[in-house]
Amino acid sequence: MAxxxxxxxxxxxxxxxxxxxxxxxxxxxxxQNLGIPCEEPHWLLGSMWGLRTTRTxxxxxxxxxxxxxxxxxxxxxxWFQRPAVFxxxxxxxxxxLIKEFNKFTDRGFFHNPEDDPLSGQLFLLDGHKWKSMRHxxxxxxxxxKMKYMFPTVVKVSHEFTEVFGQMADKSPIVExxxxxxxxxxxxxxxxxxxxxxxxxxxxxxxxxKMGRRALTENRHGSLGIAFLNSFPKLSRKLHLKMTAEPIxxxxxxxxxxxxKFREQNQIRRNDFMDQLIDLKNNQIIKTExxxxxxxxxxxxxxxxxxxxxxxFETSSTTMGFALYELAQHPDIQQRVREECQEVIxxxxxxLTYESMxxxxxxxxxxxxxxxxxxxxxxxxxxxxxxxxxxxxPKYVIKKGMPILIPAGAMHRDERFYPNPDAFNxxxxxxxxxxxxxxxxWLPFGDGPRNCIGMRFGxxxxxIGMAMLLKDFKFTVCDETAFPMKYxxxxxxxxxxxxxxxxxxxx
Numbered sequence: 001m002a003x004x005x006x007x008x009x010x011x012x013x014x015x016x017x018x019x020x021x022x023x024x025x026x027x028x029x030x031x032q033n034l035g036i037p038c039e040e041p042h043w044l045l046g047s048m049w050g051l052r053t054t055r056t057x058x059x060x061x062x063x064x065x066x067x068x069x070x071x072x073x074x075x076x077x078x079w080f081q082r083p084a085v086f087x088x089x090x091x092x093x094x095x096x097l098i099k100e101f102n103k104f105t106d107r108g109f110f111h112n113p114e115d116d117p118l119s120g121q122l123f124l125l126d127g128h129k130w131k132s133m134r135h136x137x138x139x140x141x142x143x144x145k146m147k148y149m150f151p152t153v154v155k156v157s158h159e160f161t162e163v164f165g166q167m168a169d170k171s172p173i174v175e176x177x178x179x180x181x182x183x184x185x186x187x188x189x190x191x192x193x194x195x196x197x198x199x200x201x202x203x204x205x206x207x208x209k210m211g212r213r214a215l216t217e218n219r220h221g222s223l224g225i226a227f228l229n230s231f232p233k234l235s236r237k238l239h240l241k242m243t244a245e246p247i248x249x250x251x252x253x254x255x256x257x258x259x260k261f262r263e264q265n266q267i268r269r270n271d272f273m274d275q276l277i278d279l280k281n282n283q284i285i286k287t288e289x290x291x292x293x294x295x296x297x298x299x300x301x302x303x304x305x306x307x308x309x310x311x312f313e314t315s316s317t318t319m320g321f322a323l324y325e326l327a328q329h330p331d332i333q334q335r336v337r338e339e340c341q342e343v344i345x346x347x348x349x350x351l352t353y354e355s356m357x358x359x360x361x362x363x364x365x366x367x368x369x370x371x372x373x374x375x376x377x378x379x380x381x382x383x384x385x386x387x388x389x390x391x392x393p394k395y396v397i398k399k400g401m402p403i404l405i406p407a408g409a410m411h412r413d414e415r416f417y418p419n420p421d422a423f424n425x426x427x428x429x430x431x432x433x434x435x436x437x438x439x440x441w442l443p444f445g446d447g448p449r450n451c452i453g454m455r456f457g458x459x460x461x462x463i464g465m466a467m468l469l470k471d472f473k474f475t476v477c478d479e480t481a482f483p484m485k486y487x488x489x490x491x492x493x494x495x496x497x498x499x500x501x502x503x504x505x506x
Contacts, residue, residue, distance in 0.1 A: 030083040031076025035394065037068050038076030044226075046078030047086075056486045058377045058408055058493055065409035073389045074397075077404060080230040084402040085383075090416070092389060093405050094439045096381055097447035105130065105449065108382030108402050110228035116241035117298040118248055121306035122452060126382070130449075136295065137303060137452060140275035146455050148270040149191050150353045153460055156187045156200075157351075157467045163200045164468065168503040173477050175498040176323055178203070180316035180464065185211050187460055191271045192307045194258055210250050214309050216489070217244045251308075255301040272307060276300045311453055313492065314375045315460045320499045321373040322365055322465060324484070325423040327474040327501050332425060336361050337473075337506070340466040356462055362469075364425035366461050370443035372423060375492050377408025379445055407442035408493070416440045475502035 031038040042049040048060050055063070068075035069088050077086035087093050096104045106126035113120030113129075122133050139145070160183040167174050182199040189197035189207050199208035218225060219241055228235045228242055241248075259277055261267070268274055279295045295303075326333040339361045347355040381403040389395040397403065412420040416436070417427055426432070444451035451457070476482075479500035487494040 028078070031078075034076070036074075036076040037071045038078075039064070039067075041078035044080070046080045046082070047084075048078075048080070052488050054488075056488050056493075057491050058486065061378050061404070061406040062409045062412070065406045065413075069413065073392050073395050079402045079404070080226045082230055082402055083398075084404060085397050087403065087405045090410065090437060090439045093379075093410075093442070094437070094446075095390075096403060096405065097379070097439060097442075097445065097449070100387065101447050101449070103384050103387055104381045104403065106382040106384065107380045107449075108229075108232065109380065110232040110235055110240075110242060112236045112239070112241065113298065113302070115236075115239045116243050116248070118243045118251060118302050118305045119241075120299055120302040122303060123306050123310065133299070133303075134448075134452065136279055140272060140279075141452050141455055143455065145275065146459055147353045149272070149456070150459065150463075152190055152269075152271060153187050153463050154351055156183065156190060157463050159186070159200055160464065161467050161471055164472065164503075165505065168472065168505065172502055172504065173479055173500055174503045175500045176474075176503075177316065177320040177495060177498045180319045181211075181312060182208060183464055184312040184316040184460060188308050188311045191456075192273060192304045192311075193254055194262070194269055194271055194273045195254065206250075210247060211308065211312055213244070214247050214251075214305070215313055217247065218242055219244055251305045252298075252301050255304055256297060259297065259300065273300075273304065276303060307453060311457060311460070313494075315457050315464070317375050317492065317494055318366065318369055318373065318457075319461055319464050319468075320495070322369040322461075323468070323474050323501060324480075324499050325369060325372070326365070326469075327476050327480065329423060330475070332365070332423070333469070333474065336365050336425075337469045340470045344466065344470055351463060351466060356459065359462055359466060360430075361425065362462060362465060363458075364428040366458070366465065367428040367441070368423060368425045371411045371417065371427065371441060372421075373493050374408035374411055374443050376443070377406065377493055379405040379407055379442060381405070405442070411441065471506055473504050473506055475504075477502040 028041050032040075039047050041047055045051055047064065048057075049055075051057065051060060064075065064077065064086055065088065068086070071088065073087070073089045073092045075086045075088060077084040087096065107124065108126070109124045111119040111121075111124035111126070113125075120129075122130065122137060125133055160179075163182075164174070164179060167179065179200075182203060185199045185208050186197045189195050189199075195207065197205055197207040199205040202208075220228070225242070228240060258273060259280070262273070262277060263281075276295060277300070280297070280300060282294065326336070339359060343355050343358045344351055346358075383397045383399055383401045383403060385399050387397040389397070410416065414420050438446055444454040444457075477500065480502075481495070481497060481499070485496040487496045
């Protein structure tokens with residue numbers, strides 16, 4: 001009897017292995033069998049061969065786009081072991097992001113708020129949970145709320161220019177990326193957590209160190225992340241977590257202490273944390289579904305965490321690349337400097353919320369930087385029901401299939417931007433923007449699931465750039481990298497060795 005049970009278990013195991021092997025082999029030929037253009041997949045990484053060894057994430061998206069653009073509305077792609085859609089045409093991107101959004105609301109990334117509370121963040125949530133959280137947070141990023149936070153950002157910017165000046169006085173060459181990251185760390189640490197991070201004066205401040213770790217550390221390494229995002233439902237059933245334990249403990253502790261202190265002492269600062277505390281305490285019921293709109297302390301921590309992690313790196317990277325380009329184009333730099341100086345002088349020597357709308361050319365510089373250096377170079381979605389691409393019956397996006405929109409690669413397509421590799425802020429003159437489809441510029445996404453913090457990110461970058469350019473001149477130097485070398489490890493676009501520029505006071 002024991003032998004019979006053992007044999008049954010063995011044959012069951014063999015059958016399971018054969019099933020999984022056949023499923024794997026058939027999955028590797030999914031697009032080829034349909035006659036959709038695609039590359040032969042790597043046995044583990046799918047279409048992302050060479051990832052983090054010889055190619056950055058952005059190299060993967062750009063190489064694939066260049067190889068298959070004009071071949072159809074999308075190319076076949078293998079997201080690790082899953083057949084995926086690689087969008088090639090803005091018209092399809094518009095359907096996915098805007099017109100048919102209800103069929104593509106999810107990103108399909110791993111999240112497990114029950115076991116991994118910081119993964120319950122707006123960026124990762126799907127379905128009803130995302131819709132509910134977006135509704136809760138929509139009021140926290142209005143222009144009125146930005147106006148409340150504006151003085152806080154300006155205050156940090158004054159400390160930033162003071163520290164920047166001290167660095168420039170010590171050496172004619174300054175590595176700007178790290179200083180910019182410390183500036184945005186202090187800004188978001190103050191606005192999101194109400195904490196004086198002091199990373200501008202102390203590069204080894206705890207908040208700065210944990211911010212760096214939050215972007216680079218996870219529990220399971222590269223293979224683990226591949227598994228979590230290839231099999232998110234299975235990973236949740238296995239109670240797997242993504243956030244490294246020290247990072248989770250640090251941010252949960254900071255949020256709990258901040259909320260407790262403010263509530264006990266009745267402190268209000270009109271910042272992001274105040275908005276979250278209001279959502280925790282206000283007894284409001286959503287009329288649509290009857291859901292309680294109140295946030296839990298874990299949800300507060302998750303939203304504050306993503307505001308910090310997404311906000312400090314993206315804004316500092318954008319400002320760093322903007323200075324890198326302006327150092328190479330002194331005529332453009334002088335024009336934007338004169339605009340900043342004139343506007344600040346007009347408003348009594350200070351940046352005001354009202355003055356920001358007059359920094360038109362600075363906005364063009366930042367927008368052009370985001371085109372050339374799209375910090376998040378790909379947008380991810382997941383299909384919720386089978387979708388046939390209009391006028392292309394062969395091109396069917398199946399339910400559950402991952403979708404990649406290579407925004408960064410599209411931004412360097414000459415069909416949409418003449419001479420696309422050149423830095424030209426005139427690409428974003430009011431006339432050209434008016435005549436361009438919104439999906440041809442996607443650094444913040446588009447449609448109902450665009451970046452909710454876009455206004456804050458733009459405000460932070462404008463303030464930081466205006467304060468620097470009015471007082472400092474930037475030039476290329478012997479230590480400036482040409483061409484720019486990018487970090488192989490980062491999912492975002494990031495320089496490998498920093499951005500060193502010549503700096504002198506104006």
